Every structure is written in C-alpha cells, then in structure tokens.
Amino acid sequence: MSSSAGANGAPVKSTGLHVGEPAPGVKKVDPIIVADGIKRQFGGLTAVDVEHLEIPRGAITALIGPNGAGKTTLFNLLTGFDKPNEGTWTFDGQSISGVPAFRVARKGQVRTFQLTKALGLLTVLDNMKLGAKGQSGESLARALFPWFWRKEEQEIEARAIDLLTRFKLDAKKDDYAASLSGGQRKLLEMARALMSQPTLVMLDEPMAGVNPALTQSLLDHILDLKKEGMTVLFVEHDMHMVRHIADWVVVMAEGRVVAEGDPHEVMANPAVIDAYLGSHHDQDLGDPDTGVVTAIKELADDDADESKH
Amino acid sequence: MIDWLLLFSNAAQEIISPTTAAYALAALGLAVHFGFTGLLNFGQAGFMALGAYGYAIATLTFGWPVWGAVLFGIVASIVFALILGVPTLRLRADYLAIVTIAAAEILRLLFTTNTFEPVTGSANGLQGYKGGFEDLNPIPAGTYGFGPWVYNEYDWWVRIFGWGLVALAALITWRLMKSPWGRVIKGIREDEDAVRALGKNVYFYKMQSLIIGGVFGSLAGMIFILPRAVVPSNYQTSLTFFIYAILLLGGAATVLGPILGSVVFWVLLSFFSGFVARAVEAGWLPFMSSVQAGQLRFILVGVAIMLIVIYRPQGILGNKKELAFVK
Numbered sequence: 001m002s003s004s005a006g007a008n009g010a011p012v013k014s015t016g017l018h019v020g021e022p023a024p025g026v027k028k029v030d031p032i033i034v035a036d037g038i039k040r041q042f043g044g045l046t047a048v049d050v051e052h053l054e055i056p057r058g059a060i061t062a063l064i065g066p067n068g069a070g071k072t073t074l075f076n077l078l079t080g081f082d083k084p085n086e087g088t089w090t091f092d093g094q095s096i097s098g099v100p101a102f103r104v105a106r107k108g109q110v111r112t113f114q115l116t117k118a119l120g121l122l123t124v125l126d127n128m129k130l131g132a133k134g135q136s137g138e139s140l141a142r143a144l145f146p147w148f149w150r151k152e153e154q155e156i157e158a159r160a161i162d163l164l165t166r167f168k169l170d171a172k173k174d175d176y177a178a179s180l181s182g183g184q185r186k187l188l189e190m191a192r193a194l195m196s197q198p199t200l201v202m203l204d205e206p207m208a209g210v211n212p213a214l215t216q217s218l219l220d221h222i223l224d225l226k227k228e229g230m231t232v233l234f235v236e237h238d239m240h241m242v243r244h245i246a247d248w249v250v251v252m253a254e255g256r257v258v259a260e261g262d263p264h265e266v267m268a269n270p271a272v273i274d275a276y277l278g279s280h281h282d283q284d285l286g287d288p289d290t291g292v293v294t295a296i297k298e299l300a301d302d303d304a305d306e307s308k309h
Numbered sequence: 310m311i312d313w314l315l316l317f318s319n320a321a322q323e324i325i326s327p328t329t330a331a332y333a334l335a336a337l338g339l340a341v342h343f344g345f346t347g348l349l350n351f352g353q354a355g356f357m358a359l360g361a362y363g364y365a366i367a368t369l370t371f372g373w374p375v376w377g378a379v380l381f382g383i384v385a386s387i388v389f390a391l392i393l394g395v396p397t398l399r400l401r402a403d404y405l406a407i408v409t410i411a412a413a414e415i416l417r418l419l420f421t422t423n424t425f426e427p428v429t430g431s432a433n434g435l436q437g438y439k440g441g442f443e444d445l446n447p448i449p450a451g452t453y454g455f456g457p458w459v460y461n462e463y464d465w466w467v468r469i470f471g472w473g474l475v476a477l478a479a480l481i482t483w484r485l486m487k488s489p490w491g492r493v494i495k496g497i498r499e500d501e502d503a504v505r506a507l508g509k510n511v512y513f514y515k516m517q518s519l520i521i522g523g524v525f526g527s528l529a530g531m532i533f534i535l536p537r538a539v540v541p542s543n544y545q546t547s548l549t550f551f552i553y554a555i556l557l558l559g560g561a562a563t564v565l566g567p568i569l570g571s572v573v574f575w576v577l578l579s580f581f582s583g584f585v586a587r588a589v590e591a592g593w594l595p596f597m598s599s600v601q602a603g604q605l606r607f608i609l610v611g612v613a614i615m616l617i618v619i620y621r622p623q624g625i626l627g628n629k630k631e632l633a634f635v636k
C-alpha cells in the first residue's frame with residue numbers, strides 16, 4: 001500500500017506522513033497546521049469539537065465527512081473567518097489563533113469558498129491580478145502614480161495569463177467573472193488563490209459543479225501543486241477523487257475527527273461508514289449519504305480485491 | 310406668453326453654476342463610496358455641512374486664511390469619517406447606512422441649536438466669510454462672458470474655482486480606480502470576504518474610501534456656500550437623496566457620470582421651475598397656486614429621472630453590460 005507510481009498513470013502518493021498508529025489526532029512527521037482543543041458552538045449546537053489535529057506538509061490531505069459535519073466551519077476557524085469558543089492552532093510553527101483572515105492569507109495560507117466567490121463585476125483578469133500579494137500599487141499613495149507599479153503590474157499580468165491558460169480560462173480573460181459558468185467560477189477562484197503563491201491552499205469542495213471532463217484536469221492541477229511543493233487541504237464528497245489524489249484523509253462527523261489515515265485504510269474503517277450513516281444505521285430511511293457509503297464500500301472492496309492479486 | 314428663450318437661457322446657466330459643481334463633487338464622493346466600494350453612506354449632507362461650517366467658522370471665529378479654513382473643513386470631514394467608520398466598517402453594510410444618516414442629522418441639529426449661536430449662528434447660519442476668497446481672485450473687476458453666461462469677476466472666480474476642484478477630484482478618482490488600489494476597492498464592492506481571503510486589509514481600504522469620498526463631500530460643501538450663505542436647513546437628509554438621485558442618473562460606478570448627472574439634474578430643475586412659474590402666470594394652470602407650482606417642479610424632475618432610470622437603468626454613462634449581472 002506504499003507509493004503506487006505509474007502503472008496506469010496513477011499519481012505518486014506521499015507516504016510515511018504520520019508517527020505511530022493512524023488514529024484521530026495522530027502526530028505527523030512534519031505538520032504544517034497543528035490545532036488543539038478547537039471548539040465552535042452555534043447556540044446549543046457544537047459545530048466543531050476537535051481535540052488535536054495535524055495536517056502534514058507537502059502532501060494532499062482530504063477532509064471528508066457527511067453534510068453538517070463541521071468541515072466548512074473548521075476551514076473558517078483555521079483561516080480566521082470565524083472565531084472559536086476555545087482552542088489554539090499554529091501554521092508553519094507560528095500561532096495564528098485569533099489572527100484576522102487577511103493576515104492569515106498573507107502568511108501563505110489561502111482558502112477558497114464552498115459557495116464560490118467570483119468577483120462578478122471585475123473581469124476574469126482583474127480577479128486574477130487581485131490575488132497577487134504585496135502589490136505596491138495597492139497603497140493609496142502610490143496608486144496615483146502609475147510609474148511606481150506599472151512594471152510590477154505587467155509581471156503580475158503575465159503570471160495571471162499563464163495560470164489562466166493552465167486553467168483553460170485565458171479566452172475569457174476580458175469577460176466579467178459574472179458571465180462564467182458555475183464550474184468555471186470554481187476554476188477561477190482556485191486560480192486566483194494560486195496567484196498569491198501560497199504555501200498551503202485550502203479548497204472547500206473544489207469539484208462541486210465541475211463537469212467530469214474538467215474534473216480530470218482540476219485533479220491534475222491539484223497534483224501539480226503538490227509537485228511544486230505546496231500543501232493542499234481540501235474538502236470533498238466524491239470518494240473516487242479523494243482516493244485518487246489524497247495522500248491522507250481526515251474524517252469528521254458531528255464536529256469531531258472520527259478517523260484519519262491514508263485513503264485505503266480510511267475507506268476500510270467501519271467508523272467511517274458509521275459516520276456517514278450516523279444514528280440511522282439500522283433504519284432504511286433513504287439516507288442522503290448512502291451514495292457516499294456505497295462508494296466507500298466499493299472502494300474498500302476494490303482494495304480487498306487488489307491485495308488478493 | 311411664455312418667454313421660452315429666457316427659460317432656456319436660465320436653464321443653460323445651471324450648466325456651469327457653482328451649485329451644479331458642488332452637487333457634482335458631492336456625487337463624485339458618493340460614487341467613490343457607493344459606486345466603487347459599495348459603502349452605503351446616507352450622510353453625505355453631513356460631510357457637506359462640515360465643509361461649509363468648517364470653512365465659515367475657521368474664517369469668522371478663528372480668523373484663519375483661506376487655505377487654513379479649507380484645511381480645517383477637510384480635517385473635520387476626515388475626523389467625521391473616522392468616527393463613522395471605526396465602529397461600523399467591520400460590521401455589515403447596513404450599519405454604516407443607519408449610522409451615517411443619524412450622524413448627519415445630529416450634525417445638522419448641532420449647527421441649528423441655539424447653544425452654539427455665537428459660533429454657528431444657529432438657524433440663521435453664517436455669512437461674511439467670503440472676503441479671503443475674494444481677495445485671491447486674479448480676475449480684474451468687470452463683466453465677462455457671452456450668451457446666457459455673463460457674470461462679474463467674483464461669479465467667474467467661484468465657477469472657475471468650483472469646477473477646477475471638480476476636475477481635480479475627477480482626475481484623482483479616475484487615476485485611483487484604474488490602479489491596483491481601485492481593483493481592491495471594486496473587489497470589496499463585489500465580495501469583501503473574497504478580498505480578505507486574498508490577504509487584503511478590507512477594513513483599512515473601506516476606511517480610506519470613506520475618507521476620500523467624505524473629503525470630496527466636504528469640498529463640495531465649501532463650493533456650495535461661495536455663492537450663498539451657510540444655512541443649516543440646507544443640509545437635510547433630502548440633500549443626500551438628491552445627490553444619490555444625481556449619482557444613479559449619471560451612473561454609479563463611473564467618474565464622469567456624477568458630473569453629468571448633476572448638470573442634467575440642475576438644468577431640468579431650473580427649466581421646470583421656470584416653466585411652471587411662467588405657466589401659472591400665463592394662466593395655463595388655473596387650478597394651481599404659485600406655492601403649489603413651486604412643488605410641481607420637483608414632481609416633474611422626479612418623473613424625468615424615473616424615465617431615465619427606467620429606460621437607462623445603468624445611468625447615462627453606466628455600462629449596460631454590468632446590468633445583466635446585477636444581483
């Protein structure tokens with residue numbers, strides 16, 4: 001179950017990320033995020049209650065779990081968009097608990113949103129340029145004098161067009177982002193996040209609404225990010241995709257981390273199926289997540305078959 | 310009979326009148342706030358009052374020179390922007406709207422109350438502050454101009470100064486909005502969380518925008534009082550809404566829109582008020598007293614603005630394409 005290179009072009013998986021037995025909160029060899037005792041309550045509802053979580057550096061980590069598990073809320077907390085009731089966390093060894101969202105982003109931890117936030121009445125190219133960090137023309141005093149920032153602007157534009165080409169959006173660069181399709185907006189948001197050259201990208205359901213033909217190229221982009229040395233943390237409901245690209249999987253349910261491990265181990269973990277079926281385990285209520293459960297079971301069976309051969 | 314030539318000539322005068330310039334500049338400030346940044350400032354009248362009173366009080370009470378008085382009005386509006394912005398700009402957009410509308414009214418009432426009569430002149434307002442500005446006038450005494458635009462040296466000086474300020478403010482706004490700074494500002498209008506996620510200090514940018522638009526409003530207040538006296542009842546909430554009407558008329562996210570909007574607004578207002586007054590005199594509207602007729606002009610301007618907004622909802626200079634995506 002180690003790195004499964006090449007045969008059918010399958011991506012190279014990073015292994016040996018953890019120390020000791022994979023279990024919720026397991027230590028990582030080189031963690032980029034370490035979170036402790038994070039709790040977020042909305043009224044009486046505990047949306048997130050994570051005792052300890054480490055995200056491995058230089059790898060692709062998937063955060064999965066049924067609807068309402070607290071994945072997006074955890075994203076919001078880690079990126080400073082929401083404040084927990086208690087808890088501390090570090091990014092790259094620095095404490096970033098309570099640090100405002102824009103500062104977190106400047107440190108190199110950049111996220112996208114589950115509900116895509118394309119800036120509709122900006123052109124696609126302007127959306128991209130906005131992503132670049134530390135622009136001198138963004139200071140009010142210099143903005144008035146183009147000669148301070150014209151050269152920088154050209155460099156940023158070149159980089160933006162390069163990224164847009166990779167995401168097959170270059171033909172749209174002068175259109176308003178509002179004119180893009182839902183899937184194209186997902187792509188734009190991801191490309192825009194990359195403009196800031198982050199060390200950690202956090203993608204909240206990057207594939208939702210992206211057509212299958214495009215999914216493959218998006219997967220390739222995410223794998224490329226890893227090759228370039230970035231760390232990726234993403235939320236996703238598509239188990240096939242999770243197994244295809246994730247090096248590590250964290251499973252949440254009802255706010256807690258209930259399982260961790262490499263994709264194959266996690267899919268075989270009964271706790272994961274429990275998490276998806278929740279308390280309706282024995283009742284056949286046409287649970288909305290049974291699709292996911294079926295996928296998990298299939299994937300676990302695949303693994304079993306493979307290991308027999 | 311109605312003297313049409315006089316009507317048109319009076320309307321044409323509004324094209325370059327200092328009041329038109331003042332409204333244009335105030336609307337440009339609102340364009341920065343609302344059109345470009347998405348800030349709902351309903352207190353532009355307050356910023357204008359601060360410019361007007363700031364200039365007049367610094368001149369009359371402190372005896373300051375023109376430049377000092379102008380600076381005083383500007384600083385007052387910056388302080389006002391900070392007071393409004395610090396508590397509200399972190400909150401949802403509607404909080405700024407509520408706070409600005411209330412704060413502008415508080416200002417107006419403070420200027421009206423008898424308590425500060427020696428400084429503010431209370432309900433009578435202030436006058437006699439124009440000397441310093443007159444002394445700066447480089448134009449030799451006399452009357453100049455052609456057609457409907459014949460004025461003495463002071464009136465020309467007021468117009469040149471007022472429209473010069475409008476041109477300068479428009480140039481600055483245009484430069485800013487084409488810069489990376491303007492890109493951040495427009496991004497905030499579209500979705501401030503997305504901009505935050507890209508590492509921009511949204512709060513700081515919104516504050517800068519509030520200050521810039523507020524200073525434009527303050528300067529507009531100074532232009533506004535050059536051809537008249539400072540009277541507190543001029544700075545009612547309705548003033549803010551006239552300026553919003555001008556902004557939407559011209560195109561909210563444009564630089565020249567607010568200026569053109571102000572010209573159209575004042576030309577229409579002058580034309581209709583002249584027309585209604587003459588029509589009553591000529592007995593065309595026998596069912597109306599001249600007081601009622603005075604109100605009718607606003608109704609007619611309202612109808613004209615409605616027609617423009619219905620048939621050109623993006624404003625005269627607005628971009629039609631943008632409209633297809635308005636949420």
Ligand SMILES: Nc1ncnc2c1ncn2[C@@H]1O[C@H](COP(=O)(O)OP(=O)(O)OP(=O)(O)O)[C@@H](O)[C@H]1O
Binds near residue numbers: 042047065
């Ligand atoms: N702002 C809020 N106010 C109240 N409750 C909230 C808020 N945000 C999230 N919740 C609740 O917290 C829980 C976790 O929500 P969250 O959005 O994190 O789920 P998720 O794991 O991202 O689900 P999905 O896969 O559907 O996106 C849910 O029960 C949700 O109702």
Ligand SMILES: [Mg+2]
Binds near residue numbers: 071072073114204
């Ligand atoms: Mg979610």
